[in-house]
Amino acid sequence: MRKKVSIVGAGNVGATAAHWIAAKELADVVLIDVVEGIPQGKALDLLEAMPIEKRDVHVVGANDYAATAHSDIVVITAGIPRKPGMSRDDLLHTNYKIMSDVVSKVVAQSPEAILIIVSNPLDAMAQAAFKQSGFNRERVIGMAGILDSARFRTFIAEELNVSVENVTAFVLGGHGDTMVPLPRYSTVAGIPITELIPKDRLDAIVQRTRDGGAEIVKHLKTGSAYYAPSAAAVEMVEAILKDKKKIVPCAVYLQGEYGIDGYFIGVPVKLGAAGLEQIIEIKLTAEEEAGLKKSAEAVKELCAVIGV
Numbered sequence: 001m002r003k004k005v006s007i008v009g010a011g012n013v014g015a016t017a018a019h020w021i022a023a024k025e026l027a028d029v030v031l032i033d034v035v036e037g038i039p040q041g042k043a044l045d046l047l048e049a050m051p052i053e054k055r056d057v058h059v060v061g062a063n064d065y066a067a068t069a070h071s072d073i074v075v076i077t078a079g080i081p082r083k084p085g086m087s088r089d090d091l092l093h094t095n096y097k098i099m100s101d102v103v104s105k106v107v108a109q110s111p112e113a114i115l116i117i118v119s120n121p122l123d124a125m126a127q128a129a130f131k132q133s134g135f136n137r138e139r140v141i142g143m144a145g146i147l148d149s150a151r152f153r154t155f156i157a158e159e160l161n162v163s164v165e166n167v168t169a170f171v172l173g174g175h176g177d178t179m180v181p182l183p184r185y186s187t188v189a190g191i192p193i194t195e196l197i198p199k200d201r202l203d204a205i206v207q208r209t210r211d212g213g214a215e216i217v218k219h220l221k222t223g224s225a226y227y228a229p230s231a232a233a234v235e236m237v238e239a240i241l242k243d244k245k246k247i248v249p250c251a252v253y254l255q256g257e258y259g260i261d262g263y264f265i266g267v268p269v270k271l272g273a274a275g276l277e278q279i280i281e282i283k284l285t286a287e288e289e290a291g292l293k294k295s296a297e298a299v300k301e302l303c304a305v306i307g308v
């Protein structure tokens with residue numbers, strides 16, 4: 001039997017995630033949204049692309065969560081995106097209300113599922129979903145680090161005119177202005193980028209990575225990024241469904257790792273069939289550690305506002 005992935009939120013991120021999952025033939029997909037007709041229409045349209053793409057997966061849209069029953073993974077993208085001039089944190093109250101409602105409905109239908117949280121502000125929304133679901137931490141994982149490091153990798157590949165395949169990069173911390181790109185652990189064909197890119201250029205690339213989401217919002221004006229965010233979420237889906245044991249940066253609930261206790265923050269993890277299978281603790285310099293702590297403080301403040 002094929003695996004089943006439900007995606008909550010049939011906006012740009014959700015619908016594009018459905019597209020990547022179907023195009024990669026990873027699982028049957030259920031697209032859910034409160035707006036009547038949108039998930040049904042987008043799902044049917046995507047389903048009708050399958051003969052052309054030669055992919056045997058079923059795609060269905062619905063407003064009722066009954067359609068999501070017994071999902072292996074539920075990707076939650078529901079919520080409002082930011083507009084120019086807004087920070088992700090400005091979405092806190094609205095998206096928290098939506099997240100609480102969504103998680104209770106998802107959990108009722110799929111008590112065994114793994115949740116991938118995409119809604120912003122990411123780390124606080126992951127925390128809210130974790131608390132509301134009552135799931136263990138292995139089954140609630142936030143998507144941010146893969147997206148942030150993909151932006152970092154893009155800019156490094158452009159700077160050096162090399163294949164994106166040659167570039168690995170790590171970005172830790174919260175998905176916000178306090179994220180912590182780690183040039184020391186970022187390489188091109190195994191060579192640390194600190195050996196390849198002069199400091200002033202590297203500083204500019206790091207800053208552009210931090211502002212990567214805002215740069216897209218500024219262009220789009222009416223919404224935020226969705227191709228790269230959805231591709232990042234689907235990399236997580238694929239790693240879990242295929243039990244790949246893949247090491248990627250994700251937001252997970254820390255219990256003392258990196259000196260942080262009781263909050264979601266982006267760190268390197270191993271993803272496999274059980275979801276979060278391991279948190280990888282790497283040595284950080286004092287400056288990097290301070291960056292991560294500062295990031296955790298920002299997440300803590302947001303969580304305090306919504307009481308999670």
Ligand code: PYR
Pocket residue numbers: 088120147175212213214216224225226229
């Ligand atoms: C981003 O583009 O970074 C979002 O958080 C959507």
